[in-house]
Amino acid sequence: MDSLLRGEELCLAQLFLQSGSAYDCISELGELGLVEFRDLNPSVNAFQRKHVNEIKNCEEMERILGYLLREIKKADISLPERDVNPVAPLPKHVMAIMEQLQRLEVELGEVTRNKEKLQKNLLELREYTHMLRITHSFVQRTSEVSVSGQKVAGFFTSTAKIEAFERMLWRVCKGYTILSYAEVDEYLEDPETVGFSRITVLDFYHCHLYPYPTNNDERNDVVEGLKTRIQDLHTVLHRTEDYLRQVLMKASESVYTWVIQVKKIKAIYYILNLCSLDVTNKCLIAEVWCPVNDIANLRRRKSGATVPSFVNRIPTSDTPPSLIRTNKFTSGFQGIVDAYGVGNYREVNPAPFTIITFPFLFAVMFGDLGHGLIMALFAFWMVLYENNRKLKNTRNEIWNTFFEGRYIILMMGLFSIYTGLIYNDCFSKSLNIFGSGWSVKAMFTAEMWNGNRFLTLDPNVTGVFKGPYPLGIDPIWNLATNRLTFLNSYKMKMSVIIGIIHMSFGVILSTYNHLHFRKKHNLYLVFLPELLFLLCLFGYLVFMIFYKWLVFSAKDSREAPSILIHFINMFLMQGDGVPPLYPGQTGLQIFLVVIAVLSVPVLLLGKPIYLNWLHNGSQRLGMYRVRVLKWVTSKCVHRCGKTTPNICSPTFDFADEFLHQAIHTIEYCLGCVSNTASYLRLWALSLAHAQLSDVLWAMVMRVGLRMDTRLGVLFLVPVFSLFAVLTVSILLVMEGLSAFLHALRLHWVEFQNKFYSGTGVKFSPFSFSLLPSSFEHDGLL
Numbered sequence: 001m002d003s004l005l006r007g008e009e010l011c012l013a014q015l016f017l018q019s020g021s022a023y024d025c026i027s028e029l030g031e032l033g034l035v036e037f038r039d040l041n042p043s044v045n046a047f048q049r050k051h052v053n054e055i056k057n058c059e060e061m062e063r064i065l066g067y068l069l070r071e072i073k074k075a076d077i078s079l080p081e082r083d084v085n086p087v088a089p090l091p092k093h094v095m096a097i098m099e100q101l102q103r104l105e106v107e108l109g110e111v112t113r114n115k116e117k118l119q120k121n122l123l124e125l126r127e128y129t130h131m132l133r134i135t136h137s138f139v140q141r142t143s144e145v146s147v148s149g150q151k152v153a154g155f156f157t158s159t160a161k162i163e164a165f166e167r168m169l170w171r172v173c174k175g176y177t178i179l180s181y182a183e184v185d186e187y188l189e190d191p192e193t194v195g196f197s198r199i200t201v202l203d204f205y206h207c208h209l210y211p212y213p214t215n216n217d218e219r220n221d222v223v224e225g226l227k228t229r230i231q232d233l234h235t236v237l238h239r240t241e242d243y244l245r246q247v248l249m250k251a252s253e254s255v256y257t258w259v260i261q262v263k264k265i266k267a268i269y270y271i272l273n274l275c276s277l278d279v280t281n282k283c284l285i286a287e288v289w290c291p292v293n294d295i296a297n298l299r300r301r302k303s304g305a306t307v308p309s310f311v312n313r314i315p316t317s318d319t320p321p322s323l324i325r326t327n328k329f330t331s332g333f334q335g336i337v338d339a340y341g342v343g344n345y346r347e348v349n350p351a352p353f354t355i356i357t358f359p360f361l362f363a364v365m366f367g368d369l370g371h372g373l374i375m376a377l378f379a380f381w382m383v384l385y386e387n388n389r390k391l392k393n394t395r396n397e398i399w400n401t402f403f404e405g406r407y408i409i410l411m412m413g414l415f416s417i418y419t420g421l422i423y424n425d426c427f428s429k430s431l432n433i434f435g436s437g438w439s440v441k442a443m444f445t446a447e448m449w450n451g452n453r454f455l456t457l458d459p460n461v462t463g464v465f466k467g468p469y470p471l472g473i474d475p476i477w478n479l480a481t482n483r484l485t486f487l488n489s490y491k492m493k494m495s496v497i498i499g500i501i502h503m504s505f506g507v508i509l510s511t512y513n514h515l516h517f518r519k520k521h522n523l524y525l526v527f528l529p530e531l532l533f534l535l536c537l538f539g540y541l542v543f544m545i546f547y548k549w550l551v552f553s554a555k556d557s558r559e560a561p562s563i564l565i566h567f568i569n570m571f572l573m574q575g576d577g578v579p580p581l582y583p584g585q586t587g588l589q590i591f592l593v594v595i596a597v598l599s600v601p602v603l604l605l606g607k608p609i610y611l612n613w614l615h616n617g618s619q620r621l622g623m624y625r626v627r628v629l630k631w632v633t634s635k636c637v638h639r640c641g642k643t644t645p646n647i648c649s650p651t652f653d654f655a656d657e658f659l660h661q662a663i664h665t666i667e668y669c670l671g672c673v674s675n676t677a678s679y680l681r682l683w684a685l686s687l688a689h690a691q692l693s694d695v696l697w698a699m700v701m702r703v704g705l706r707m708d709t710r711l712g713v714l715f716l717v718p719v720f721s722l723f724a725v726l727t728v729s730i731l732l733v734m735e736g737l738s739a740f741l742h743a744l745r746l747h748w749v750e751f752q753n754k755f756y757s758g759t760g761v762k763f764s765p766f767s768f769s770l771l772p773s774s775f776e777h778d779g780l781l
Contacts, residue, residue, distance in 0.1 A: 374727075386403075
């Protein structure tokens with residue numbers, strides 16, 4: 001839990017690797033995935049590093065593998081199950097793999113070229129056969145009218161250019177030409193241009209020329225010869241395709257293993273390029289960020305070298321990256337936080353609280369028992385089949401988004417069921433589980449209601465209200481005409497209360513950062529003014545809401561003063577003409593406003609002045625600073641060989657600190673107002689969702705349910721289908737996405753900015769399992 005709340009503690013370690021075993025050590029570290037390597041050669045160009053040739057060989061093997069995968073996919077050959085995880089081969093075996101891939105590429109290339117050449121020859125023979133068959137009638141007609149001249153037969157790949165070709169041929173031949181054409185009734189694959197260069201016009205129009213026999217006997221002999229050659233080519237082509245498929249089948253058995261091995265080899269040499277050599281050129285030095293809890297595991301690894309490698313933890317003033325370990329449940333919520341920004345090292349992580357607050361705020365806007373149940377069942381189905389490879393390994397980005405966030409959707413659905421019970425709303429209808437606490441009989445007796453459908457609930461009528469409903473809102477409000485007025489007041493005040501509690505919780509969480517980073521002055525100069533400003537103004541607003549609920553009953557509710565008027569008068573220091581909410585209200589409000597106003601200059605000036613005093617110091621503090629200065633100087637000499645402590649020690653700029661604090665103060669004070677108003681979106685979206693659900697029921701389902709004939713049952717089937725489709729597409733997908741985005745904004749802007757900076761760097765361990773693959777991105781795997 002501490003790892004999720006604040007992240008893992010990391011340290012900088014130095015690895016001393018023997019040159020002969022460095023490859024094996026890096027390979028083992030890639031399997032473990034414990035450390036993140038630092039580049040010790042930042043000034044060296046990528047093409048000037050030691051293992052650049054090995055990386056080029058890996059890229060060449062990746063090119064060949066991409067060619068193999070494309071050919072396998074083109075042949076519609078399925079790859080075997082991806083259960084294998086081969087280790088990285090030894091350097092002496094890398095060239096053997098490359099030679100095997102090159103031989104396979106050459107063999108496939110020759111077979112593919114032979115196949116294409118056979119297909120091309122077969123296509124020419126088929127074209128020649130069709131030409132002889134079709135043009136036979138043309139030649140007969142020309143012989144009947146005794147037309148002399150040369151007979152030329154051609155074959156067009158497209159009929160779109162025939163008219164232009166006819167005009168061009170007429171001009172070239174000066175009118176002494178007869179052109180006849182007909183379409184081939186058989187589809188021929190897209191052929192390449194085959195023609196005689198002596199007729200440039202025909203070549204330009206992609207017309208394929210073939211010799212035409214002078215008489216019928218010669219034509220019949222040519223046709224018979226073509227049939228024999230076509231049959232022979234079919235036989236040879238089938239055998240070539242079978243052989244090609246056998247080669248691809250054999251390659252498909254090992255291609256996934258080769259892909260994994262080449263990916264690991266390339267990653268190992270990339271990491272070796274980040275290391276530096278010692279003065280003897282016999283040992284590689286690497287610097288890594290490693291979790292403190294994994295240092296012992298890192299030292300226990302076996303490299304297989306005669307001279308063992310060792311790990312040395314070194315001190316550093318650099319800020320480590322942030323590492324937060326997650327599982328399949330918490331990873332989705334951590335992704336929501338990381339989308340705002342990766343937290344600073346050891347900063348309080350909002351994800352543990354987001355697991356509860358995010359689906360709850362979503363459910364406040366999406367509260368419906370039926371809709372939440374459908375959403376929860378859909379997410380539960382994805383959770384049950386989360387190990388199904390067909391569901392995980394798809395190229396549909398929308399589906400992948402839903403599947404990766406299945407636990408978020410499950411929590412949102414469960415919380416929506418809860419808020420739906422509180423709202424007593426299920427597909428815009430109420431559930432009368434415990435029996436209503438209202439009795440309209442008293443209103444009918446008092447002649448305040450005549451039994452029509454316009455029912456206005458009034459708790460002041462004697463005998464109408466018997467007691468509160470045990471869970472949520474009483475179902476009778478679903479029939480009342482003043483239902484919207486009641487829910488407006490209820491949900492608006494509920495939104496303000498939830499928002500102020502949420503923001504106050506965010507301010508309180510900032511104390512964990514102040515204490516952990518040993519900045520106790522921030523407790524008095526930042527946290528306390530922020531909390532006083534928020535609670536003295538908007539916390540007091542929550543107090544007035546609860547006070548009005550508890551003190552004023554239904555009988556004297558008409559005499560209850562307006563909270564909004566009192567809150568405005570609180571800032572204006574006015575109260576004349578407005579009845580007070582409680583005795584001594586004016587004095588308390590003036591006191592709270594004064595405290596809130598005084599907290600602003602403390603928040604603005606307190607921290608910069610204190611830090612300036614701390615930096616300059618007094619005479620007693622100056623002696624202490626001299627001792628610290630000597631210690632820092634010795635550290636600088638030890639680390640960088642320089643006696644100037646200013647190179648390593650941080651500097652203080654009062655103007656910069658004051659400007660930063662001024663921006664923070666303005667943003668916080670104005671944000672308290674705007675953020676409180678922003679939480680009213682909970683009220684607005686909740687009412688919008690309820691009203692849209694009610695409109696959908698009234699315009700679709702109610703129409704089908706009102707038909708009391710025998711055809712009504714048959715008519716109800718398409719009506720229910722339409723209702724289901726509109727419910728899923730509009731109320732679940734569109735409204736759910738809208739509520740999700742609004743809940744996301746409330747967490748990012750209103751909650752997290754109170755304590756979370758999100759300007760850190762994410763810990764990226766060297767792990768083979770996390771390495772991306774271009775083949776998977778291209779859909780080849």
